[in-house]
Amino acid sequence: MERFARGLVRGRWAILVVWAVIGGVAAMRAPGTPALLDIRGGSERETEASRNEDLVESRFSRPIGEFFAVALQGPGSFESSRPRVVLDTLLAALERQPYVRGLVSFPSTGDTTFLSRDRRSAFIIVALDVTEGDTAGALVQPVRSLVRRSLGTHPDGGQYRALVTGRAPLDLDVRRVITEDSATGERRLLPLTLIVLVLAFGALVAALLPLLVGMLAIAVSLTIIGLLTQVTPMSIFVLNMTTMIGLGVGIDYSLLMVTRFREELARGLLPEGAAVSTMTTAGRAVITSGVTVIVGFGALLFTPLIETRSVGLGGLIVVGVAVLLSITLLPALLAVLGREIDRPRWMARRLTWYHAPQIWEKWARTLSRHPLRAMAYGGLVIAILTAPVFWIRIGLPSRHWWPSGTEAGAGLDALSRMGVAGFIQPVRVLVEVPAGRTVVQAASLRALRVLSDSLRADGRVREVRSIVDLEPGTSLLALSVLYSDLKAARARYPSFLDAFLSTDRRLALLDVILADTTSLTSAMDVVIRARQLGQAELRGMRGMSVTVGGYSAAALDFQNDLLDRFPLLVALILGATGIMLAIAFRSVLVPIKAIIMNTLSVSATFGLIVLVFQLGVGAELFGLDGPTSAIFVVIPVLVFAVVFGLSMDYEVFLLSRIKEAYDRTGRNAEATMEGLSATASVITSAALIMILVFGIFAFARVLPMQLLGFGLAVAVLLDATVIRMVLVPAFMQAMGRWNWWPGGRKWKVESGE
Incomplete structure (x- = not known):
């Protein structure tokens, strides 16, 4: 260590130049990293929920996989002429977009579920023709702009309020909020941290060095993370973690190094000798500490989730950068500054009490x-x-x-407030019949009805949507007659059957819409019960396979994995x-x-x-x-x-x-x-x-x-x-x-x- 420290002190000016170049590049590249981070996350291993999602996307002609929900509020009932014109105009504008697979709304279904009780609010399901969550995220702003332009074409458009929500819009807004909070946190932290460092050192110059190391550690780490997004997904949560760990650890290590350097100066050593002694004592402690911290983050690489693996990889990077800065840049700066590190000297006398x-x-x-x-x-x-x-x-x-x-x-x-928030994140139950059978045969329809009724009996469930739940009160006999001529049934219910019946007729989708009083915590219990029902071989379901997916199911799967x-x-x-x-x-x-x-x-x-x-x-x-x-x-x-x-x-x-x-x-x-x-x-x-x-x-x-x-x-x-x-x-x-x-x-x- 002593030989390394002496070589570092001799080449201190070259080290300062190298880090200045690296810092300049990082300052330009780091701000672009948030836009490259993954919003969705989840498990990289195949789970029941991921299999469910793949089946929906691959075997249904027009599945409602990725979708937005547009909540529209107006001054009057959407059953009356003027608000209905506004709603119809918005639907027509959305339908013309190439990325829109289909629309589900009150005008298209006649279902008053899509209206509030006072009829002054409506919502639209916008099914998207995309397969990846991040692709859907890229459409959020275009759809929001389109909705606002559509309302702007009406003289009274200012009286209407349209809000675009759904999984991708929620994810996108989370990324924006995390980015804003990270930037705001840094701005608030810097003056507070500087005050503590001034108290600790009793000198402004000494106090600025740990801040420099901490901020440089963040910038360099974010730049490296941005490059890594080209080869592996990195979760948005790594952004705040990099800020927290980079600033905290960078300042910690610098604080130890600078404190020891000042002690060595006080013992009468020259600046170069003090820097070498600091490296052989405090520098060794920083390396040992850094390696132990890295172990904690490194263990996260063995987890199956993008979120935790990203934080692990980000932690490895930011701690490694902080250690490298502390044992190269910082000693070089200390050797250059020497006793000037204690300026202004009057401050130290005022703060000796601390x-x-x-x-x-x-x-x-x-x-x-x-x-x-x-x-x-x-x-x-x-x-x-x-x-x-x-x-x-x-x-x-x-x-x-x-x-x-x-x-x-x-x-x-x-x-x-409309009582329909459960439509945003339904529990998706897929039932597949064995080869040689179809889900529209009488025996299959009977089994689906038993499963649907069992799911609906749960007090946490608002309703179930499936091919056996077309209209309330429809008998199994009527459904058998309807599906005996499937071509006519598709002509009568085109969008619905495309979304809930697979093209090969062996898969049926049941969307379990949760009641608004059902929290996400309880939704995971609904998923567990749905999976138990699928394994229970209810009446008529022998030989059928059931998979349960959706947001809550995916969360449950990666929870169990982790x-x-x-x-x-x-x-x-x-x-x-x-x-x-x-x-x-x-x-x-x-x-x-x-x-x-x-x-x-x-x-x-x-x-x-x-x-x-x-x-x-x-x-x-x-x-x-x-x-x-x-x-x-x-x-x-x-x-x-x-x-x-x-x-x-x-x-x-x-x-x-x-x-x-x-x-x-x-x-x-x-x-x-x-x-x-x-x-x-x-x-x-x-x-x-x-x-x-x-x-x-x-x-x-x-x-x-x-x-x-x-x-x-x-x-x-x-x-x-x-x-x-x-x-x-x-x-x-x-x-x-x-x-x-x-x-x-x-x-x-x-x-x-």
């Missing part, structure tokens, strides 16, 4: 006198915070899933972290203790997430009007992986300093006190910055980002206080020289150890 070591030395001595009592109190706090985790429910949240304040969200609210992989992810992170810490500190007890402490931190974080979001205690502080009833499956997985990695930052910072003092003195008690008092100010400042970085996203408008932001902020708070300032030093004091067995230097045993 980083005075006396407070932490007193705290360290207190812990050394009563380590077991400190461990008991700290453990009790963690146990209380962990308790709510026993009530955790994994699933889609019951509310706040789609961001408010967007056109798609407002459209969904309008459909909810939970199946979660034990492997946990084992990888724990095993790799333990091995690396054992190698770094040449100790058996240190890695075991680190794993236990980090597990306590993660469990308490899970407990607080459940308490605040699932149970709704204090949820209104984060803009929510009630409990979410469930926690999205991605959140525990990401929180575990990210928190376990980030917690190692402070573990390595603290233990490196304790080990350094122990190797020098051979006295564990004094080494623990020295390490705690020397790093407490750095850890506190770094943690405060991390809490600001993560915490600001706890107020984001997209619920998964709120959950992540809250979880990571709480985890850092607990880790930097109860864990690193109480439990870890108390444990180190209690274990004495056994902390460093078997690799520590052989010193004479201290009394009491």
Whole structure:
């Protein structure tokens, strides 16, 4: 390391030039990355829901797969002449578009379901002739523009309000909101972070260096992620995660490096020597910490979801870039700046109270006198915070899933007021009969009716749409007669049969429309019941195969996939972290203790997430009007992986300093006190910055980002206080020289150890 550090200091000007070029390129390329990110996500493995979707797209002549819903509100009844003209004009404009496969509305069906009770609101289903979600997303703005132009052709068009919603519009608005929240978060964070850094360093120049590293880490990482989208899908959620992790980790590592550099200068070293010494001590800790954080993100690559794999890959990139900046660009800058890093010098005198070591030395001595009592109190706090985790429910949240304040969200609210929001995300049940049979034969129709009635009997279901549910009260005999002349039936119900009967007549689609009182959490239970009915071989269904798809079914499938992989992810992170810490500190007890402490931190974080979001205690502080009833499956997985990695930052910072003092003195008690008092100010400042970085996203408008932001902020708070300032030093004091067995230097045993 020393040879590398000396070479780096000698070539400092070349390093600055290289990073200046890289930074310039990143500044131009990074802003274009959000538009390249994948909105949909989901599992890359085949699931029952994906098979269901493929069958609908491949074996139905005009399936209603991708579609938009247009909610139209007017000054009068859409059954009257003037509003009806506006509605008809809009339908004609949509029908002329080449990407429109078909329209379903009140004029085309005569079904008053497409009108509100007062008839002043209507909605239209716009079936699209596309196969990919992102293709549908590209049509959102053209359709919204077309709808507005159509209304603008009428003199009273200003009295009408049209909102385009549906899966693709909701996804597109989520991407826009995430991009806006990321940019807004960065703008708010920079001044707050600068204040904390000025307090920590007592110098403006020193405070600006970590900010430079953090912002450069974000820009370079986003540029690399943008390039990776050409070869692998990257989820939109990687955008906020890159901002959070890049700024937090970049500043953390820089804070440690700059603090150590100033200490070396204070000992009388010249700037070049101080930079080399900083690299061989703090630089080594940064590399060790970075590798442990990377392990957490790397484990996410073994999950089957695009969202979690994207965050894993993005985390690998941003942490790797932050480490590279901290051990190349930062030492080069430090060697160039030298003692100018302390400017303006008057500021340091005014802020000495913030980083005075006396407070932490007193705290360290207190812990050394009563380590077991400190461990008991700290453990009790963690146990209380962990308790709510026993009530955790994994699933889609019951509310706040789609961001408010967007056109798609407002459209969904309008459909909810009409009582038809369930049409947007139906549970799609496909029934296939064996070869040689058709679903329009009498026996098949009877079996479909039994299945349809069983699904409709669920109180969470509003209605079922299928070839046996054409019109209420139609008998099986009447349906058999109708389908005996299928050509005539298609002429009578062309759009409906194209959407619900396959071209080979072996597949029938049943769309289960959920009641508006049915939340997304309950919708997953409806999917489970539908699959159970499909496997139960109801009367007449022997030999038929049933697959259940749709949004809730897809969510259930990737939830099960991810939970199946979660034990492997946990084992990888724990095993790799333990091995690396054992190698770094040449100790058996240190890695075991680190794993236990980090597990306590993660469990308490899970407990607080459940308490605040699932149970709704204090949820209104984060803009929510009630409990979410469930926690999205991605959140525990990401929180575990990210928190376990980030917690190692402070573990390595603290233990490196304790080990350094122990190797020098051979006295564990004094080494623990020295390490705690020397790093407490750095850890506190770094943690405060991390809490600001993560915490600001706890107020984001997209619920998964709120959950992540809250979880990571709480985890850092607990880790930097109860864990690193109480439990870890108390444990180190209690274990004495056994902390460093078997690799520590052989010193004479201290009394009491």
